[in-house]
Structure formats: structure tokens, C-alpha cells
Amino acid sequence: MAPRGNSRTRLLLVILLVTALFLITLxxxxxxxxxxxxxxxxxxxxxxxGFTSRLFSPIGNFFSDVSHLGRSGNEIETLKRENQSxxxxxxxxxxxxxxxxxxxxxxxxxxxxxxxxxxxQVIARGSTTSFGQTITIDAGSSSGITRDMTVMSGTxxxxxxxxxxxxxxxxxxxxxxxxxxxxxxAGSQVMxxxxxxxxRSFELELLDATETVKIGDVLLxxxxxxxxxFVPGIPVGLVTYVDNSSGQLxxxxxxxxxxKLTAIGIVSVVLAQTGGDPKDALVPPKPRATPIPTxxxxxxxTPSPSA
Amino acid sequence: MFTxxxxxxxxxxxxxxxxxxxxxxxxxxxxxxxxxxLAIVITWIAMESRNGALISGFIAGFFLDLSPNIFSPFGxxxxxxxxxxYLVSVNREGLGDLVSRPLTLSLVVGVGVTITLVTYxxxxxxxxxxxxxxxxxxxxxxxxxxxxxxxxxxxxxxxGKFHQFTLSSRDI
Numbered sequence: 001m002a003p004r005g006n007s008r009t010r011l012l013l014v015i016l017l018v019t020a021l022f023l024i025t026l027x028x029x030x031x032x033x034x035x036x037x038x039x040x041x042x043x044x045x046x047x048x049x050g051f052t053s054r055l056f057s058p059i060g061n062f063f064s065d066v067s068h069l070g071r072s073g074n075e076i077e078t079l080k081r082e083n084q085s086x087x088x089x090x091x092x093x094x095x096x097x098x099x100x101x102x103x104x105x106x107x108x109x110x111x112x113x114x115x116x117x118x119x120x121q122v123i124a125r126g127s128t129t130s131f132g133q134t135i136t137i138d139a140g141s142s143s144g145i146t147r148d149m150t151v152m153s154g155t156x157x158x159x160x161x162x163x164x165x166x167x168x169x170x171x172x173x174x175x176x177x178x179x180x181x182x183x184x185x186a187g188s189q190v191m192x193x194x195x196x197x198x199x200r201s202f203e204l205e206l207l208d209a210t211e212t213v214k215i216g217d218v219l220l221x222x223x224x225x226x227x228x229x230f231v232p233g234i235p236v237g238l239v240t241y242v243d244n245s246s247g248q249l250x251x252x253x254x255x256x257x258x259x260k261l262t263a264i265g266i267v268s269v270v271l272a273q274t275g276g277d278p279k280d281a282l283v284p285p286k287p288r289a290t291p292i293p294t295x296x297x298x299x300x301x302t303p304s305p306s307a
Numbered sequence: 308m309f310t311x312x313x314x315x316x317x318x319x320x321x322x323x324x325x326x327x328x329x330x331x332x333x334x335x336x337x338x339x340x341x342x343x344x345l346a347i348v349i350t351w352i353a354m355e356s357r358n359g360a361l362i363s364g365f366i367a368g369f370f371l372d373l374s375p376n377i378f379s380p381f382g383x384x385x386x387x388x389x390x391x392x393y394l395v396s397v398n399r400e401g402l403g404d405l406v407s408r409p410l411t412l413s414l415v416v417g418v419g420v421t422i423t424l425v426t427y428x429x430x431x432x433x434x435x436x437x438x439x440x441x442x443x444x445x446x447x448x449x450x451x452x453x454x455x456x457x458x459x460x461x462x463x464x465x466x467g468k469f470h471q472f473t474l475s476s477r478d479i
Binding site for chain 2: 008009012013016017019020021022023024025026027028034035037038039041042045048049052053124125126129130131132134136162163170172176177178197198199262
């Protein structure tokens with residue numbers, strides 16, 4: 001009995017594996033039925049995700065917020081005082097206020113660059129099972145969004161539209177390993193390719209090995225033909241480390257993005273660029289260092305009574 | 308009997324996939340993500356017979372392939388979870404009755420989920436997709452393992468009872 005059962009299992013295994021490989025082949029050959037099944041899923045899920053994102057918005061970033069608590073004792077004390085006075089209503093109000101701030105920043109940036117934009121709310125984040133970095137937004141083709149459009153936040157680039165349904169769109173975040181964008185350094189105009197690594201930092205590869213970049217250099221999008229997938233001039237990130245090791249054909253640097261990709265609630269999709277290339281006009285102002293007051297105490301020896 | 312079993316499994320995985328996409332994808336877990344879907348699927352597979360595990364793995368993978376957030380070729384998850392179902396069902400026979408040993412079962416599920424994700428990365432590399440860097444991948448795998456083990460006392464009894472209630476009295 002056992003060998004018969006084993007042979008049945010093996011036969012079943014082979015049939016299922018062949019079926020899976022057949023599906024992969026069909027998908028890689030671009031059979032529309034396969035691609036449309038995912039679009040159909042997205043169409044069904046998007047309205048429900050929109051509803052649940054409103055429910056889960058206050059707690060969605062709970063874990064990531066907790067991870068940042070240890071950075072500063074002062075921040076923790078402030079947060080503790082704030083938490084005491086928070087109640088459910090206030091949490092919701094704060095959430096709305098945060099979104100409003102993001103929205104204001106987006107409108108300011110888009111206004112300066114003369115981008116025609118559609119603003120959308122993030123309703124889902126990419127599946128953890130795929131190792132990919134995506135978000136789903138609650139605006140789609142009915143709002144004029146099509147594939148390969150630039151997505152930005154109030155501080156800079158977020159990613160590009162990967163797929164669209166009538167009422168939602170999936171955005172490939174710039175942190176995704178498959179993400180590539182042509183960038184230029186503001187000021188020196190040195191060009192390079194920025195790649196996502198799946199983490200918070202990004203990899204910059206300069207096109208010309210004789211050129212140099214330095215820490216603190218601002219990277220802007222170089223732009224694509226017709227502004228798709230990337231409009232020119234949008235802030236991308238800040239150089240944080242330069243690899244100066246000799247013997248390499250190309251120069252590399254590490255870059256931090258302007259947008260905190262793990263905590264975005266509102267984004268906007270650039271539909272068109274009504275003005276020309278904004279050049280370096282969108283370079284964010286450098287943060288000013290807050291002066292820390294110092295008090296110097298000099299100990300003056302008191303003359304002893306015997307002296 | 309066989310058809311009804313497939314329908315029950317498919318319905319269960321469809322509901323689970325829905326919960327994962329609608330609720331769990333909204334939450335940003337510390338360290339790395341947590342996939343309730345993968346954790347429960349591996350638990351389910353570990354409780355099944357060999358043939359049942361294979362079919363369950365394929366169905367579970369098929370639903371995961373429907374996810375709009377995944378850009379890997381359609382069928383890749385079906386392939387990965389079918390292979391994993393075979394591996395889990397073959398190896399768990401040496402461990403005896405897992406339902407009565409929840410600690411062993413949670414370890415099997417934790418390791419199973421990790422190996423599933425590693426297998427997914429390997430197949431992605433074979434299919435020529437862009438891969439995540441080493442350390443973020445390690446972080447994601449570690450986070451997934453930790454959350455799978457931490458939350459095991461919550462989902463294991465529920466899945467165990469549901470599996471017992473719906474399927475255990477029947478066999479292929």
C-alpha cells in the first residue's frame with residue numbers, strides 16, 4: 001500500500017509543479033488573462049483597503065514609531081507627557097493633522113515646480129511575502145492616473161506608478177531593489193544612477209568615474225522622456241557616504257531619501273508638468289543647526305582663613 | 308468527499324488571504340513584516356496528509372499569486388508552496404503527532420515560513436528578478452521568524468481546532 005501511496009503523491013507533486021511552471025511561463029509570455037487576474041484582485045480590494053486604512057491608520061505605524069523612541073531621552077519625555085493627554089479622539093485628530101501637513105508640503109512643492117498633480121491617500125502597503133516595496137493608493141485611472149507616472153510626497157520622490165485600476169494604483173517605492181532612476185547632483189550637475197536596496201539607504205553609481213560627489217550633496221531627478229516615469233527636478237535624496245576606494249571603474253555613494261518611506265500617508269501623482277524643467281529650484285533648504293546653550297562654571301578657590 | 312475538501316481549503320485560504328491583504332498589510336511590524344497567511348498555511352500543511360498538503364500548498368500559493376502587490380511571475384508562489392508542502396509533509400512524519408505538541412509545531416511553522424521565504428528568493432533569482440540586498444532580506448526573514456513564533460500561541464490553537472473540526476474526520 002505504501003509504495004502505491006508514494007507513487008500517487010509523486011504523481012500529484014509532478015502535476016502541481018508542472019501546472020505552476022505552466023502558469024509562470026504564461027505570465028512571462030505576457031498572457032493578458034494572467035495579468036488581468038491581479039488587476040481584478042486590486043479592483044476588488046482597493047475600496048475595502050480604503051475603508052480599513054482609515055480604521056488602522058492610527059495604529060498602522062505603531063511598531064515603527066516605537067523603534068524610534070530610544071533615539072533621544074528628551075523626545076521620550078515629551079512623548080510621555082503628550083501620551084498622558086491623548087485620548088481616542090485626539091489620536092484621530094492628530095492623524096488628520098499629520099495628513100494635512102503632508103498635503104500642504106506636497107502642494108507647496110508641486111506649486112513651485114508647476115506640476116499638475118492628483119493627491120491620494122495610502123491605503124495599503126506591499127505584501128511582506130514578496131520582499132518588494134510597494135504601496136497602494138486610493139486614486140486610479142478615473143483620476144487621470146496611468147502607468148509610469150511620478151509619485152511624490154511633500155519632501156521629494158516616493159516612486160512610480162506600477163499598475164492602475166479605475167479607483168486605485170500600486171506604486172513601486174524607490175526603496176524597491178528593482179527601482180532605478182537617473183539623478184543629477186544639484187549645482188555640479190554630475191550625473192548618476194540611483195538604485196533601491198530594499199532598505200532605507202540607496203546606492204548611487206556615477207556615470208563618469210572622473211567626477212566627484214561629496215557628503216551633503218543634493219540629488220535631483222534627471223527626468224525621463226515626456227516626464228514619464230520621472231519628471232525632472234524633483235528632490236530624490238542626500239549623499240551620506242562616498243566610497244573613495246581606488247581601482248573601481250565607477251564611483252559609488254550611499255544616499256538617504258528625503259521622504260521617510262515607512263511613514264507616508266498622503267502622496268501625489270504628477271499628471272503633467274506645466275512649466276519647464278525647474279532645474280535646481282526644488283532643492284530643499286539645508287536644516288539649520290539648533291544652537292545648544294552651554295554654561296561654563298569656573299571654580300575659584302576660596303582663600304583659607306589661616307592664610 | 309475529495310471535492311468538498313478542496314472547496315473547504317480554498318475557502319479558508321481565500322478568507323485568510325483577504326485578511327492578510329486588508330488588515331495585516333496595513334500594519335508596519337517592528338524588525339520585519341509578519342505574514343499571518345504564510346504562518347497559517349504552513350500550520351495547515353503540517354496537519355495535513357501528504358496529498359492534502361500538496362493540494363493545500365498549491366491552492367495557498369495560487370491565492371498569494373493573486374496579490375496585487377506582488378510583481379513576481381504568476382505561479383511562482385504556487386511553485387514555492389507546493390515544494391514546501393512536500394518538504395513539510397515528508398519531514399513532519401518523523402516528528403510524530405504535531406497537534407499534541409504545540410511547541411514543536413510552532414518551531415516547525417517558524418522554520419517552515421523562513422525556508423519558504425528563502426525558497427521564494429532563490430526562485431526569484433533563478434527567474435531573473437531583482438533581488439533585495441542581503442541585510443534587508445536578513446532583517447525581513449528574522450522579523451518574520453520572530454513574529455511567527457511570538458504570535459504562534461494565538462493562531463495555532465485556532466487553526467488546530469478549525470482543521471480538526473472541518474477536515475480531520477475525512478481523508479483523501
